[in-house]
Amino acid sequence: MSRPVVLSLENITMQFGGVVAINNLSMEIPEGNITALIGPNGAGKTTAFNCITGVYQPTNGIVRFMDKVIVASHPTGKDLKNYKGWNADAYAGMKIIDPTPDQITRLGIARTFQNIRLWKSMTVFENVLTAKHMRAKQNVFSATFRANAKEEKRMRDETMALLEEQGLDRFRDELATSLPYGLQRRLEIARALATDPKLLLLDEPAAGMNPQETLELSEFIKQIRDKYGLTILLIEHHMDLVMGIADYIYVIDFGSEIAQGLPAEIQSNRKVIDAYLGVSEDE
Ligand SMILES: Nc1ncnc2c1ncn2[C@@H]1O[C@H](COP(=O)(O)OP(=O)(O)OP(=O)(O)O)[C@@H](O)[C@H]1O
Ligand SMILES: [Mg+2]
Numbered sequence: 377m378s379r380p381v382v383l384s385l386e387n388i389t390m391q392f393g394g395v396v397a398i399n400n401l402s403m404e405i406p407e408g409n410i411t412a413l414i415g416p417n418g419a420g421k422t423t424a425f426n427c428i429t430g431v432y433q434p435t436n437g438i439v440r441f442m443d444k445v446i447v448a449s450h451p452t453g454k455d456l457k458n459y460k461g462w463n464a465d466a467y468a469g470m471k472i473i474d475p476t477p478d479q480i481t482r483l484g485i486a487r488t489f490q491n492i493r494l495w496k497s498m499t500v501f502e503n504v505l506t507a508k509h510m511r512a513k514q515n516v517f518s519a520t521f522r523a524n525a526k527e528e529k530r531m532r533d534e535t536m537a538l539l540e541e542q543g544l545d546r547f548r549d550e551l552a553t554s555l556p557y558g559l560q561r562r563l564e565i566a567r568a569l570a571t572d573p574k575l576l577l578l579d580e581p582a583a584g585m586n587p588q589e590t591l592e593l594s595e596f597i598k599q600i601r602d603k604y605g606l607t608i609l610l611i612e613h614h615m616d617l618v619m620g621i622a623d624y625i626y627v628i629d630f631g632s633e634i635a636q637g638l639p640a641e642i643q644s645n646r647k648v649i650d651a652y653l654g655v656s657e658d659e
Pocket of ligand 2: 422423490
């Protein structure tokens with residue numbers, strides 16, 4: 377009955393100077409599920425993504441991806457002295473593993489950003505094709521000199537197919553940043569999919585979208601989950617979207633988990649209502 381766990385966070389703490397942005401967060405993301413991470417502004421959601429994807433080295437804790445430890449850290453030296461989180465010695469002595477975002481991409485984890493980050497001087501097509509190259513087996517030289525023409529053609533065809541799927545094929549030669557906002561978000565998802573991920577992290581994919589676009593996006597997220605066999609971790613403030621598509625929800629506030637459960641359980645959870653759902657949505 378229970379699905380294998382694709383991603384797990386164990387006791388992740390991220391401290392910036394004296395600020396504990398994430399405090400001892402643990403999560404398990406089962407294969408094929410859409411798991412949501414919600415919480416008020418500044419709760420630490422994006423920081424959690426940054427710890428998973430090698431942007432930040434967490435101060436403490438480990439991240440596992442498909443049974444492999446991909447991130448491991450524990451506070452040492454000055455950090456240990458200033459440490460305000462929990463479980464300071466839980467991973468003491470363990471080898472620190474601090475991958476680059478690029479290594480994380482190659483493992484099969486892709487993300488989109490809260491503030492859209494497309495390659496500005498590239499066209500729509502080039503944005504997706506370049507992402508494909510990042511995951512491709514060929515090295516920089518064969519990519520540059522087109523030594524492997526067959527592989528290059530396959531990547532171009534797959535890029536076109538991804539653009540068609542997103543309804544972006546007719547904009548293929550436009551500059552990515554010339555697209556309307558909603559389409560830029562779609563393009564960011566296409567670019568993430570181009571790296572052939574097993575796990576997709578979406579940071580507020582519906583931000584700035586109107587209700588109709590948000591509804592379409594929820595359908596679309598379910599479709600790509602099924603089509604590509606993805607496991608998805610989603611940060612989102614649009615509660616309709618979250619409650620409609622999440623299989624399971626974690627709620628954090630001031631960096632700490634305050635609740636986890638099924639959507640119906642979260643909606644009626646007193647702590648969550650007080651901390652978050654009770655206040656008006658800001659976006
Ligand atoms: N690089 C950094 N240096 C110092 N503090 C940081 C850094 N990154 C994040 N923080 C702090 O960590 C806390 C959590 O921020 P984070 O961006 O993760 O929140 P969030 O839950 O994604 O909020 P939002 O819903 O507004 O996007 C905030 O107090 C933020 O100021
Ligand atoms: Mg954020």
